[in-house]
Amino acid sequence: MNLADYLPQLGQGLLVSLQLTVISVVAGYAIGLAFALGVASRNPWLRWPALVLVEVGRSIPALVVLYIVYYGLPSVGILLDSFPAAAAGLTFTVAAYSSEMFRAGIRSVPKGQTEAALALGLSRRSVFGRVVLPQGLRSAIPPLMGLAIQSFQGTSLAYSISVNELMSQAYQISAVTFQYLQVYAITGLIYVIIAVPSTWASVYVEHRLARGQA
Amino acid sequence: MEVIGIVLLGLPMTLLVTAASFAFGAIGGIPLMLGLRSRHRVVRLAVRLVVDVIRGVPTIVWLFLLYFGFAIGVFRFSSLGAAIVGLGVISSAYLAEMYRGGFATLPKGQLEAAQALGLGRRTTFVRVLAPQALRTALPSAATYLMALIKDSSIASTVGVIEMVAAATAYSRQNPGTAGLTPFLAAAAVYVVISVPLAIATRRLDARLSRSHA
Numbered sequence: 001m002n003l004a005d006y007l008p009q010l011g012q013g014l015l016v017s018l019q020l021t022v023i024s025v026v027a028g029y030a031i032g033l034a035f036a037l038g039v040a041s042r043n044p045w046l047r048w049p050a051l052v053l054v055e056v057g058r059s060i061p062a063l064v065v066l067y068i069v070y071y072g073l074p075s076v077g078i079l080l081d082s083f084p085a086a087a088a089g090l091t092f093t094v095a096a097y098s099s100e101m102f103r104a105g106i107r108s109v110p111k112g113q114t115e116a117a118l119a120l121g122l123s124r125r126s127v128f129g130r131v132v133l134p135q136g137l138r139s140a141i142p143p144l145m146g147l148a149i150q151s152f153q154g155t156s157l158a159y160s161i162s163v164n165e166l167m168s169q170a171y172q173i174s175a176v177t178f179q180y181l182q183v184y185a186i187t188g189l190i191y192v193i194i195a196v197p198s199t200w201a202s203v204y205v206e207h208r209l210a211r212g213q214a
Numbered sequence: 215m216e217v218i219g220i221v222l223l224g225l226p227m228t229l230l231v232t233a234a235s236f237a238f239g240a241i242g243g244i245p246l247m248l249g250l251r252s253r254h255r256v257v258r259l260a261v262r263l264v265v266d267v268i269r270g271v272p273t274i275v276w277l278f279l280l281y282f283g284f285a286i287g288v289f290r291f292s293s294l295g296a297a298i299v300g301l302g303v304i305s306s307a308y309l310a311e312m313y314r315g316g317f318a319t320l321p322k323g324q325l326e327a328a329q330a331l332g333l334g335r336r337t338t339f340v341r342v343l344a345p346q347a348l349r350t351a352l353p354s355a356a357t358y359l360m361a362l363i364k365d366s367s368i369a370s371t372v373g374v375i376e377m378v379a380a381a382t383a384y385s386r387q388n389p390g391t392a393g394l395t396p397f398l399a400a401a402a403v404y405v406v407i408s409v410p411l412a413i414a415t416r417r418l419d420a421r422l423s424r425s426h427a
Contacts, residue, residue, distance in 0.1 A: 059408035075393030181283030192270035
């Protein structure tokens with residue numbers, strides 16, 4: 001049996017993995033930024049719930065989050081298919097992790113920026129929205145790129161709730177061909193081909209940003 | 215409440231997988247770090263590629279590769295063996311990078327001073343540079359250990375009966391009534407383990423940066 005015949009099947013799986021990555025990264029970063037703003041808020045009714053969600057989200061394994069959404073939520077009447085369940089679970093995890101990065105980025109903006117903007121007579125709102133946030137987001141870019149790559153790798157966990165992504169396809173192919181070593185090696189390489197150049201790109205961006213700030 | 219007890223039965227295995235693969239990585243990271251710092255460009259680039267490839271493959275793929283795919287003669291990995299070696303190899307790559315980072319931040323004066331004192335290359339490295347680099351790498355290694363506790367849950371996919379596997383089994387045996395509780399119980403245990411570790415790491419970090427200043 002020629003493994004090359006199975007490449008299209010792996011390609012289909014990869015497509016699903018990429019879809020999951022895009023959904024969980026886009027939605028996760030949006031929610032993560034909201035969490036970060038919540039944690040930074042002076043209103044305790046916003047701050048505490050956001051803080052608890054972030055800390056809990058970061059200390060629970062992504063696999064457990066997926067099981068809670070897929071196997072657990074039906075018992076309280078929320079029934080999701082495997083793909084939306086995976087998207088929701090991964091989004092939550094990505095949101096929790098990214099909010100820490102947004103928070104660190106915002107905190108890295110020197111205090112002088114706020115003081116200078118206030119001294120110029122800008123309103124509190126525009127000080128944050130126009131001065132602090134853009135600079136904070138800029139320094140959050142490298143870690144966020146790293147997290148996006150990790151999220152791509154993390155989509156392989158969706159295999160465990162039977163989403164037809166790359167890892168599931170690999171499992172099915174290996175169960176038919178019995179060529180476990182080759183199938184998983186090829187699958188690993190597919191992840192590597194995407195993850196490693198992306199990592200190098202994020203390192204490059206980090207250097208460029210660091211140079212711009214010096 | 216019964217659920218908590220059943221999930222806790224998996225806790226020792228979670229801790230064993232975490233500790234064993236961290237130890238594997240702490241030792242395996244040393245040769246990789248030496249390669250990343252090699253004087254020879256070719257060695258450096260080759261080891262850099264190895265480290266990046268190891269980190270580029272998802273954990274679950276590593277575990278399946280070792281558990282289902284790896285065989286030398288009659289030797290095959292058990293569930294636990296595959297989990298420890300798989301997570302250990304990945305940890306080696308991550309820790310090697312942290313060790314390297316520790317060396318990279320050392321002031322050049324340390325090397326120059328040691329050489330001026332007439333210390334040999336080996337002594338300079340083992341007695342002067344390495345202890346300081348390790349200190350710098352410690353907080354990030356501690357953070358990695360916390361991530362590893364969570365990643366040990368992936369061992370359940372190759373049949374290691376740790377906390378998540380215990381929760382899954384309980385949920386399957388009690389369909390309908392216990393869909394949510396076992397996983398929430400497992401989640402709670404992870405939170406309870408992580409929070410003190412996070413506080414300890416933050417303290418360690420603060421202490422180290424204070425004494426450096």
